Amino acid sequence: MDVLSIPTILTLTALAVTLVTCVFKLVFIGLGNKGKYHPVAGTAIDHLLNFDRLHDYMTEQANKYKTYRILNLFKSEVYTSDPANVEYILKTNFPNYGKGWYHYGKLNDLLGDGIFTVDGEKWRNQRKISSYEFSTKNLRDFSSAVFRTSAVKLAQKVSEAVTSNQATEIQDLFTKSTLETVFKILLGVDLDTTSEEGMLFSSSFDEANAVTLYRYVDVFWKVKRFLNYGLEANMKKCIKVVDEFVYKIIRNKMEQMSKLRDDSRAMKKSDILSRFLEMNETDPKYLKDIILSFIIAGKDTTASTLSWFFYMMCKYPLLQQKIAEEVREATGINQNSSIDELSNSITDDALDKMQCLHAALTETLRLYPAIPVDGKCCLSDDTFPDGFRVRKGSAVAYQPWAMGRMESLWGDDAEDFRPERWSDENGCFRQESPFKFTAFQAGPRICLGKEFAYRQMKIFSAVLLATFRFKLSDEQRTVKYRTMLTLHIDGGLHVNASYR
Numbered sequence: 001m002d003v004l005s006i007p008t009i010l011t012l013t014a015l016a017v018t019l020v021t022c023v024f025k026l027v028f029i030g031l032g033n034k035g036k037y038h039p040v041a042g043t044a045i046d047h048l049l050n051f052d053r054l055h056d057y058m059t060e061q062a063n064k065y066k067t068y069r070i071l072n073l074f075k076s077e078v079y080t081s082d083p084a085n086v087e088y089i090l091k092t093n094f095p096n097y098g099k100g101w102y103h104y105g106k107l108n109d110l111l112g113d114g115i116f117t118v119d120g121e122k123w124r125n126q127r128k129i130s131s132y133e134f135s136t137k138n139l140r141d142f143s144s145a146v147f148r149t150s151a152v153k154l155a156q157k158v159s160e161a162v163t164s165n166q167a168t169e170i171q172d173l174f175t176k177s178t179l180e181t182v183f184k185i186l187l188g189v190d191l192d193t194t195s196e197e198g199m200l201f202s203s204s205f206d207e208a209n210a211v212t213l214y215r216y217v218d219v220f221w222k223v224k225r226f227l228n229y230g231l232e233a234n235m236k237k238c239i240k241v242v243d244e245f246v247y248k249i250i251r252n253k254m255e256q257m258s259k260l261r262d263d264s265r266a267m268k269k270s271d272i273l274s275r276f277l278e279m280n281e282t283d284p285k286y287l288k289d290i291i292l293s294f295i296i297a298g299k300d301t302t303a304s305t306l307s308w309f310f311y312m313m314c315k316y317p318l319l320q321q322k323i324a325e326e327v328r329e330a331t332g333i334n335q336n337s338s339i340d341e342l343s344n345s346i347t348d349d350a351l352d353k354m355q356c357l358h359a360a361l362t363e364t365l366r367l368y369p370a371i372p373v374d375g376k377c378c379l380s381d382d383t384f385p386d387g388f389r390v391r392k393g394s395a396v397a398y399q400p401w402a403m404g405r406m407e408s409l410w411g412d413d414a415e416d417f418r419p420e421r422w423s424d425e426n427g428c429f430r431q432e433s434p435f436k437f438t439a440f441q442a443g444p445r446i447c448l449g450k451e452f453a454y455r456q457m458k459i460f461s462a463v464l465l466a467t468f469r470f471k472l473s474d475e476q477r478t479v480k481y482r483t484m485l486t487l488h489i490d491g492g493l494h495v496n497a498s499y500r
């Protein structure tokens with residue numbers, strides 16, 4: 001009876017219908033429009049069957065075809081790793097490649113009308129206000145101070161593990177720490193991720209995030225949502241927890257602000273929510289949507305990159321040593337300096353001098369991009385620079401993971417971790433085209449927090465690497481990825497630290 005449970009029947013039906021539809025489309029499009037569309041590399045079923053190793057599977061396809069189609073029940077999915085096509089989608093014909101109904105429909109339950117999910121005027125407004133806020137000196141100084149304080153806290157946690165001779169699951173530490181910093185900078189609130197409320201928010205947000213991704217491979221998610229069944233039922237509960245938590249913070253902040261409004265001595269607040277409220281933006285739903293998009297943007301991306309980076313540091317101890325020395329030289333600290341002194345000496349000037357650290361973080365993002373595949377929707381019939389046509393309604397995606405590993409783009413050593421590929425002859429960091437190194441996207445929708453993320457990752461890494469030496473713990477036998485909307489290390493990263 002178990003074998004014929006409802007999810008099994010739904011999945012088998014979905015597979016059968018998808019297969020028949022795909023064969024039909026393959027024959028129809030193949031015969032009717034020969035040579036005009038990108039080659040078909042498989043069907044949505046292949047993605048479902050390879051879900052656990054999706055990015056490796058997609059890299060194999062990308063090595064066969066720079067741009068290819070995957071047939072799905074209702075539409076084609078076009079995947080490209082060709083920088084010319086990427087530039088065309090992200091910049092040249094930007095208005096034709098938005099989130100569209102396809103992505104909006106899947107992301108909206110969790111992220112509402114936040115900057116990640118919308119196009120057109122709604123996107124432009126949020127982008128304009130947020131870009132301005134992100135470029136102010138006020139936010140820069142405030143966020144650097146928050147990063148330095150958090151880095152010290154992180155170092156204290158690692159220090160406790162050293163004292164008790166325990167391994168540290170460092171991905172978990174990074175995830176909690178980036179969530180706390182994002183809360184402080186966005187909302188001006190001290191979130192305690194170890195409190196019951198903090199843990200519930202964090203786990204509910206992660207769960208909702210994971211189910212959102214699963215919607216991309218589960219053709220029956222809408223039916224399940226309608227029936228309030230399985231993962232979708234769970235997601236609904238998680239979203240309720242997340243929403244209520246953020247609404248409560250917004251309400252408190254509004255009350256605080258209205259009390260302070262009449263007080264001319266009140267300090268100007270630096271967090272993003274206060275800045276939106278000061279601009280008389282008071283619709284709680286709109287504010288909640290903006291905030292959740294920023295939380296999803298800033299939390300897991302940075303935490304996952306830091307985790308992969310520390311994995312690389314453990315694999316390459318000589319490089320780890322070199323970066324620790326670079327940090328000591330850039331900050332001018334000595335062997336007897338305390339962690340607080342070290343953290344306080346990480347000024348903007350010192351960060352600029354950490355070129356090797358910058359290159360190593362970038363090389364990490366080339367091989368382990370936090371967003372390994374990034375999708376758009378084609379809004380009207382079009383032709384790519386490679387001469388192939390794309391239909392209105394097709395899902396179109398570029399692939400940072402596959403692109404980062406292609407020999408045609410990076411040379412024979414594409415699979416190797418070599419930060420020096422980012423350095424010029426003077427050892428200074430050398431930019432690459434954002435249409436080839438696509439970890440932060442490119443064009444008008446390029447990641448708004450790129451500088452912010454580098455600053456945070458450099459401050460965290462500088463404090464930890466100048467203080468401790470890291471190696472993989474014995475329990476960390478293999479490292480596998482797990483994708484939610486962002487890329488994680490499955491089961492976390494267990495490391496042993498010792499003082500330098």
Ligand code: HEM
Nearest residue numbers: 115297298301302305370371439440441445447448449453
């Ligand atoms: C290593 C860290 C990060 C990586 C790799 C990264 C990467 C990306 C990527 C690929 C996108 C495009 C997503 C899409 O298609 O909508 C994006 C968008 C965005 N990122 Fe980041 N991000 C990082 C950190 C951050 C941080 C720390 C923030 C801010 C707190 C941030 C804010 C944003 C925002 C607001 C957008 C939406 C931009 C728009 O649609 O106009 N990101 N990021």
